[in-house]
Amino acid sequence: MTLSNSAERLKALDSRHHLHPFTDFKALAEAGGPRVITRGEGAWIEDADGRRILDAMAGLWCVNVGYGREELARAAYDQLRELSFYHGFFKTTTAPAVELAAKLATLTPPGLSRAFFANSGSEANDTIVRMVRHYWNLKGKPRKKAFVSREYGYHGTTMASISLGGMDAMHGQGDLPMPGFHHVMPPYGFEYGAGMDAEGFGRLAARAVEEKILALGPENVAAFIGEPVQGAGGVIIPPDSYWPEIQRICREHDILLIADEVICGFGRLGHWFGCQRYGIEPDFMTLAKGITSGYLPLSAVMVGDRVAETLIEEGGEFYHGFTYSGHPVPCAVGLANIALIEREGLVERVREDIGPYLRSKLEEALAGHPIVGEIRTEGLIGAIEIVKDRRTRERFPGKGKVGLMARDHCFANDLIMRGVRDTLVFAPPLTLTHAEADRMAVLAKRALDLTARDLGVA
Numbered sequence: 346m347t348l349s350n351s352a353e354r355l356k357a358l359d360s361r362h363h364l365h366p367f368t369d370f371k372a373l374a375e376a377g378g379p380r381v382i383t384r385g386e387g388a389w390i391e392d393a394d395g396r397r398i399l400d401a402m403a404g405l406w407c408v409n410v411g412y413g414r415e416e417l418a419r420a421a422y423d424q425l426r427e428l429s430f431y432h433g434f435f436k437t438t439t440a441p442a443v444e445l446a447a448k449l450a451t452l453t454p455p456g457l458s459r460a461f462f463a464n465s466g467s468e469a470n471d472t473i474v475r476m477v478r479h480y481w482n483l484k485g486k487p488r489k490k491a492f493v494s495r496e497y498g499y500h501g502t503t504m505a506s507i508s509l510g511g512m513d514a515m516h517g518q519g520d521l522p523m524p525g526f527h528h529v530m531p532p533y534g535f536e537y538g539a540g541m542d543a544e545g546f547g548r549l550a551a552r553a554v555e556e557k558i559l560a561l562g563p564e565n566v567a568a569f570i571g572e573p574v575q576g577a578g579g580v581i582i583p584p585d586s587y588w589p590e591i592q593r594i595c596r597e598h599d600i601l602l603i604a605d606e607v608i609c610g611f612g613r614l615g616h617w618f619g620c621q622r623y624g625i626e627p628d629f630m631t632l633a634k635g636i637t638s639g640y641l642p643l644s645a646v647m648v649g650d651r652v653a654e655t656l657i658e659e660g661g662e663f664y665h666g667f668t669y670s671g672h673p674v675p676c677a678v679g680l681a682n683i684a685l686i687e688r689e690g691l692v693e694r695v696r697e698d699i700g701p702y703l704r705s706k707l708e709e710a711l712a713g714h715p716i717v718g719e720i721r722t723e724g725l726i727g728a729i730e731i732v733k734d735r736r737t738r739e740r741f742p743g744k745g746k747v748g749l750m751a752r753d754h755c756f757a758n759d760l761i762m763r764g765v766r767d768t769l770v771f772a773p774p775l776t777l778t779h780a781e782a783d784r785m786a787v788l789a790k791r792a793l794d795l796t797a798r799d800l801g802v803a
């Protein structure tokens with residue numbers, strides 16, 4: 346069977362048997378099925394037709410150390426041979442789970458000393474919702490149950506995590522959010538802050554959180570959750586004034602603060618965690634994706650001492666956990682992944698070298714581009730805003746379509762970026778080389794040129 350025959354066979358089988366996440370099943374089958382990805386190395390993936398594609402999304406914002414690292418494969422293999430599975434349910438533990446929990450306690454901000462493991466960001470956020478509700482009941486404040494989060498926030502797709510999220514289209518399916526989950530304006534300056542200075546807008550966006558809390562009554566509000574930089578919602582980077590205000594508001598009204606670091610963690614922002622970049626001292630942190638660089642599924646909830654001590658001292662048995670909570674194989678890979686990030690100095694590299702370098706290359710390539718309204722980056726995550734009028738920030742008609750047009754042009758030119766409404770977003774592996782950053786800028790410009798052409802812009 347030739348290579349392309351086998352790809353055709355996989356595509357046909359896929360259409361018959363495989364329901365993809367976040368996919369219009371019918372449209373995908375009618376378009377001839379998906380592209381079959383076969384290999385990955387560094388920042389590149391390869392498809393079944395032998396095309397090499399520059400993955401400027403690091404998979405789904407997760408392959409921080411790049412594809413195909415021997416150290417991580419070896420860690421998984423060794424652990425599989427030594428002890429392929431054991432759990433932590435009934436007074437047992439395994440070395441990788443203990444070592445990883447202890448390591449995370451040293452890397453995360455002070456006061457987050459304990460880890461609860463799960464398999465996905467969604468499960469971790471659902472775990473937090475259960476812990477928060479349990480905590481306030483134990484504290485004798487059972488009315489404190491409401492959660493506040495942001496529009497365009499993304500926290501997963503299980504019932505509680507999707508309710509925390511602020512994506513209207515997702516809520517439209519299945520009568521969501523559940524009651525008690527409230528959403529406010531995000532610190533999205535390009536969309537909502539036109540004509541304002543950035544720091545003033547940051548304070549205004551934080552004020553929206555406080556107003557919601559006051560409207561609900563602080564005695565009814567349990568927690569606020571936010572991604573330090575909102576990822577899937579369009580890489581919304583807050584002004585520096587935002588998070589200190591959020592911190593103050595949560596403290597003042599006795600509201601728990603949850604930092605969802607699923608995308609921001611493990612070096613993405615040029616710091617180990619977004620909390621360190623923005624000076625956030627949260628009660629909980631959600632970790633996933635970059636914790637293993639996506640090599641195996643793993644997530645963790647870091648629990649702050651104030652909550653942990655109450656749960657430990659007063660909570661009794663916590664009836665929660667997953668078969669694979671603290672699975673030794675992903676934990677061993679997580680430890681190897683962290684060791685690799687440390688050894689190669691990837692966090693500093695993002696902050697001082699490749700982050701600024703990529704930004705300057707994109708700015709150079711896209712300077713004066715007729716449909717580019719803004720390029721924003723923080724560390725090695727960023728967004729390009731697509732507009733009809735650079736001066737007024739007027740969008741193209743049929744708001745929300747041009748991001749996908751540009752994304753498709755990237756894809757056709759062997760570059761992966763994501764289209765989110767009217768933006769192109771990117772988050773390449775932290776190992777991206779200068780030559781790859783140069784290539785990324787060239788391909789992004791080509792995709793935007795072709796998008797402009799399709800839109801009838803000269």
Ligand code: PXG
Nearest residue numbers: 405465466467499500501572577605607608
């Ligand atoms: N929190 C954040 C901040 C995320 O980005 C989750 C929680 C949920 O994690 P799990 O492991 O349950 O998927 C995420 C996931 C996209 C995309 O297209 C983004 C995510 C997942 C899938 C697709 O941007 N983020």
